[in-house]
Amino acid sequence: MSAVLHPHGHVAGDHDGHDDHHGAPSGWRRWVFATNHKDIGTLYLLFAFTMFIFGGVLALMIRAELFQPGLQFVNPELFNQLTTMHGLIMVFGAIMPAFVGFANWMVPLQIGASDMAFARMNNFSFWLLIPAAVMLGSGFFLPGGAPSGGWTLYAPLTLQMGPSMDSGIFALHLLGASSIMGSINIIVTILNMRAPGMTLMKMPMFVWTWLITAYLLIAVMPVLAGAITMTLTDRHFGTTFFNPAAGGDPVMFQHIFWFFGHPEVYIMILPAFGIVSQIVPAFARKKLFGYSSMVYATSSIAILSFIVWAHHMYATGMPVTGQLFFMYATMLISVPTGVKVFNWVATMWRGSMTFETPMLFAVGFIFVFTMGGFTGLILSMAPIDIQLQDTYYVVAHFHYVLVAGSLFSMFAGFYYWSPKWTGVMYNETRGKIHFWLTMISFNVTFFPMHFLGLAGMPRRYADYPMQFADFNELASIGAFCFGLSQVYFFFFVVLPVMLGRGEKAPQRPWDGAEGLEWEIPSPAPFHTFENPPKLNADANKILA
Amino acid sequence: MKMKNLIQKLSLASMTMGVLFSSAAWAVNDLAGGPAVLQLNLQPAATKIAEEQAWLHWFMLIICTVIFVGVFGVMFYSILKHRKSLGHPAASFHESLKVELAWTIVPFIIVILMALPATKAVVASKDTSNADLTIKATGSQWKWSYDYLKGEGEGVSFVSTLDTAQRELSNSGAKGASVDNYLLLVDNPLVVPVNKKVRIITTASDVIHAFAVPSFGIKQDAIPGFVRDTWFRAEKTGDFYGQCQELCGKEHAYMPIHVVVMNDKDYSAWVQTEQKKMAALNDDPSKVWSLDESLKRGEKVYATNCVACHQPNGKGGGAVKPLDGAAVVLNADKNKQISVLLHGQNNGAMPAWKALSDTDLAAVITFTKNNWSNKTGQLVQPAEVLAQRQ
Numbered sequence: 001m002s003a004v005l006h007p008h009g010h011v012a013g014d015h016d017g018h019d020d021h022h023g024a025p026s027g028w029r030r031w032v033f034a035t036n037h038k039d040i041g042t043l044y045l046l047f048a049f050t051m052f053i054f055g056g057v058l059a060l061m062i063r064a065e066l067f068q069p070g071l072q073f074v075n076p077e078l079f080n081q082l083t084t085m086h087g088l089i090m091v092f093g094a095i096m097p098a099f100v101g102f103a104n105w106m107v108p109l110q111i112g113a114s115d116m117a118f119a120r121m122n123n124f125s126f127w128l129l130i131p132a133a134v135m136l137g138s139g140f141f142l143p144g145g146a147p148s149g150g151w152t153l154y155a156p157l158t159l160q161m162g163p164s165m166d167s168g169i170f171a172l173h174l175l176g177a178s179s180i181m182g183s184i185n186i187i188v189t190i191l192n193m194r195a196p197g198m199t200l201m202k203m204p205m206f207v208w209t210w211l212i213t214a215y216l217l218i219a220v221m222p223v224l225a226g227a228i229t230m231t232l233t234d235r236h237f238g239t240t241f242f243n244p245a246a247g248g249d250p251v252m253f254q255h256i257f258w259f260f261g262h263p264e265v266y267i268m269i270l271p272a273f274g275i276v277s278q279i280v281p282a283f284a285r286k287k288l289f290g291y292s293s294m295v296y297a298t299s300s301i302a303i304l305s306f307i308v309w310a311h312h313m314y315a316t317g318m319p320v321t322g323q324l325f326f327m328y329a330t331m332l333i334s335v336p337t338g339v340k341v342f343n344w345v346a347t348m349w350r351g352s353m354t355f356e357t358p359m360l361f362a363v364g365f366i367f368v369f370t371m372g373g374f375t376g377l378i379l380s381m382a383p384i385d386i387q388l389q390d391t392y393y394v395v396a397h398f399h400y401v402l403v404a405g406s407l408f409s410m411f412a413g414f415y416y417w418s419p420k421w422t423g424v425m426y427n428e429t430r431g432k433i434h435f436w437l438t439m440i441s442f443n444v445t446f447f448p449m450h451f452l453g454l455a456g457m458p459r460r461y462a463d464y465p466m467q468f469a470d471f472n473e474l475a476s477i478g479a480f481c482f483g484l485s486q487v488y489f490f491f492f493v494v495l496p497v498m499l500g501r502g503e504k505a506p507q508r509p510w511d512g513a514e515g516l517e518w519e520i521p522s523p524a525p526f527h528t529f530e531n532p533p534k535l536n537a538d539a540n541k542i543l544a
Numbered sequence: 545m546k547m548k549n550l551i552q553k554l555s556l557a558s559m560t561m562g563v564l565f566s567s568a569a570w571a572v573n574d575l576a577g578g579p580a581v582l583q584l585n586l587q588p589a590a591t592k593i594a595e596e597q598a599w600l601h602w603f604m605l606i607i608c609t610v611i612f613v614g615v616f617g618v619m620f621y622s623i624l625k626h627r628k629s630l631g632h633p634a635a636s637f638h639e640s641l642k643v644e645l646a647w648t649i650v651p652f653i654i655v656i657l658m659a660l661p662a663t664k665a666v667v668a669s670k671d672t673s674n675a676d677l678t679i680k681a682t683g684s685q686w687k688w689s690y691d692y693l694k695g696e697g698e699g700v701s702f703v704s705t706l707d708t709a710q711r712e713l714s715n716s717g718a719k720g721a722s723v724d725n726y727l728l729l730v731d732n733p734l735v736v737p738v739n740k741k742v743r744i745i746t747t748a749s750d751v752i753h754a755f756a757v758p759s760f761g762i763k764q765d766a767i768p769g770f771v772r773d774t775w776f777r778a779e780k781t782g783d784f785y786g787q788c789q790e791l792c793g794k795e796h797a798y799m800p801i802h803v804v805v806m807n808d809k810d811y812s813a814w815v816q817t818e819q820k821k822m823a824a825l826n827d828d829p830s831k832v833w834s835l836d837e838s839l840k841r842g843e844k845v846y847a848t849n850c851v852a853c854h855q856p857n858g859k860g861g862g863a864v865k866p867l868d869g870a871a872v873v874l875n876a877d878k879n880k881q882i883s884v885l886l887h888g889q890n891n892g893a894m895p896a897w898k899a900l901s902d903t904d905l906a907a908v909i910t911f912t913k914n915n916w917s918n919k920t921g922q923l924v925q926p927a928e929v930l931a932q933r934q
Contacts, residue, residue, distance in 0.1 A: 070718025077794040144863045157751040244769025285634040317772030320670045342647045352634035374608040383665035390789040455583035456758040461797040466572040467579040
């Protein structure tokens with residue numbers, strides 16, 4: 001039996017008879033009217049995976065076109081639609097909702113809360129995603145095709161787009177509203193619903209990182225909403241915020257966009273740090289080296305993320321002082337990020353390590369994400385960035401932090417927690433195959449892009465000088481292998497555990513794992529912690 | 545087991561395919577002043593600034609690699625030795641204020657030390673004063689126009705577009721072709737003298753473009769409604785190439801920047817011929833053209849400016865409207881089409897072509913009114929365009 005697909009009864013002794021109406025609803029009502037944090041978490045994760053595949057198919061169309069110089073499969077207009085939609089879908093449709101899915105499942109379980117604070121708002125924030133995704137995706141079928149101005153939506157190019165730009169803007173509004181509601185829910189849950197004894201500084205790292213992320217989301221999603229609303233009124237209601245023909249300022253759009261966009265980058269990576277900070281100690285069988293310094297590092301990163309936005313804009317022609325300020329501020333972020341990496345390594349040091357799939361993905365994350373961190377440091381230097389801005393080096397950099405960062409951590413998190421979600425163990429051999437395929441094909445795809453960028457190949461190009469052909473070919477081959485690896489993951493790892501096929505999972509499948517989620521049976525019962533648990537002094541065990 | 549085999553076969557097959565393609569089809573050579581085949585680093589520098597950037601990049605790369613190898617050396621040592629399978633027991637140490645302070649403060653100092661040499665380069669690259677030659681580069685969808693504003697060559701101005709044959713080669717899939725300057729060759733390159741400080745002022749007429757030449761170490765967004773600048777002092781003569789680096793619509797990949805650096809003598813000669821050409825091109829807008837003359841001129845204007853979107857057959861495609869058989873083109877009221885060309889249409893999807901001369905506009909309208917299946921016999925004179933401009 002699997003907690004993901006099948007309703008199941010209560011743990012004996014938890015309930016009196018009169019609580020029966022409280023059981024899991026069945027059929028479509030269970031999902032459409034879902035108020036249970038576990039069901040909503042599952043919905044979020046499935047939605048995110050669907051969008052991940054959609055965005056991935058777009059990416060493969062891009063890579064197919066770039067396999068050789070010349071235009072073979074798509075025209076330049078469609079190419080721009082593909083790059084734009086790939087970016088928007090992966091950022092707003094895949095990564096962000098997936099982390100909210102993880103938060104829904106794990107935050108209440110980890111702090112000993114019975115559910116999320118606002119169960120119906122939770123339902124609403126999920127179901128807003130569906131119309132948003134339909135509006136965004138339907139752009140391809142509107143006259144003029146999908147938005148093609150890049151996921152950064154720079155004005156005044158967006159003012160030239162067809163009607164799909166408007167539906168895209170509305171879709172982003174909905175996604176933003178959903179994120180804000182989700183964040184409010186997470187903050188209130190964490191601040192108000194912790195079990196007695198679970199003080200802030202005893203919370204698991206994943207909960208900490210999500211608490212900080214949720215504040216970032218509430219701070220910046222309205223900024224994005226403002227920027228795209230101004231774009232919308234420029235397009236239709238005669239305003240000229242960004243339209244230079246009437247005195248508007250297109251650079252102002254970039255400032256507003258990146259004031260949202262840079263914290264957004266950390267919104268997509270902080271929960272990843274949280275997941276990895278849970279997994280590394282579990283498989284090293286050793287406490288996290290510096291818990292409080294991890295919390296402080298996460299907070300510093302969040303605060304610094306608000307003062308570095310214009311490092312995306314060195315080439316707009318900022319004054320010297322501006323370039324210098326943003327260069328120094330950006331380089332500073334590498335300090336708390338370094339603290340995190342050192343912490344993970346120190347946690348592993350002299351541990352008693354085993355390398356099941358969650359640990360493989362966590363170590364893979366640290367290794368490859370750090371490369372992305374270093375290229376970020378190199379890009380932060382204004383004089384080098386003048387060479388690399390808007391080239392494939394940047395594409396390589398952000399895929400190293402978003403794919404090898406966010407996505408790898410989510411794979412790690414899935415392998416780590418899916419026994420708790422579904423009640424069955426995934427197949428370890430298949431997990432390892434998935435890891436190695438993903439890891440190798442990822443690097444084959446994105447490592448050569450550093451060279452392309454250094455050599456000067458601009459991004460968002462449908463066709464390129466023939467000297468760039470060899471590395472593009474290699475990247476395309478890698479991309480198709482990467483895509484196939486994820487199909488394998490779904491059919492050979494995810495689907496079996498969702499259907500409940502596999503060894504029965506014990507309550508605590510990993511011997512080094514600590515935390516309240518491992519104090520309840522596998523699969524997690526439909527309702528957990530209906531009465532606040534009594535916790536030990538470290539707040540990681542329930543006292544009988 | 546079966547799965548593993550299958551995957552092995554698949555990857556083997558794709559690898560062989562990759563090798564076949566790369567060795568057979570693209571016998572392309574390195575391009576001096578542009579990218580090289582399998583190039584791993586920045587393009588060879590032709591200015592001090594680019595040299596400085598290359599130095600900084602090496603400097604950063606080496607420091608980062610040393611730190612990377614150090615940190616991951618420790619991690620992989622730990623991964624190899626501190627395993628449960630080797631019977632390594634888990635230690636219980638955690639939290640150490642000393643260690644944590646050290647690994648916060650030391651990276652902080654390293655970061656500051658890294659930033660100091662970069663600071664010098666930032667200041668140098670932003671100093672555009674005392675230029676010998678000032679050129680305005682205007683980006684528009686999808687070409688660059690250059691106006692020589694100050695210095696030798698003042699008054700010269702021309703439009704630079706991608707070679708039409710290369711654009712068509714791209715559309716046809718570029719099968720089997722190997723062109724060294726593919727997508728980099730233009731009709732009228734930007735010409736500058738060697739060892740002179742050249743200030744480039746950038747702006748744009750529609751959306752944001754970016755003027756970039758990697759071997760000069762410059763990249764500056766060209767922003768509509770705003771004027772920005774950058775500079776270079778090329779130390780070598782020859783051809784240098786760059787491409788637009790800010791997404792500017794569908795032909796983004798097809799608006800290269802080609803700079804020819806000449807010695808002083810050649811440059812002066814070039815300026816003289818260019819000025820003569822300018823005088824000759826300075827068409828009298830009151831001249832009355834014959835249909836034949838106008839058609840010939842119009843065909844050229846069409847090939848340079850219109851063909852990218854409207855296609856050689858005039859059928860357009862996607863959001864681009866066809867000209868062949870279009871009501872506006874066939875309309876007996878010539879002013880309708882003149883107005884579209886002067887002011888654009890559909891929010892700039894059809895851009896405004898005000899920048900072209902009256903003669904060019906008249907000629908291209910005449911051409912479209914009498915080409916393909918359009919046989920109106922109408923002839924548009926420059927004076928008619930001029931009248932609409934007011």
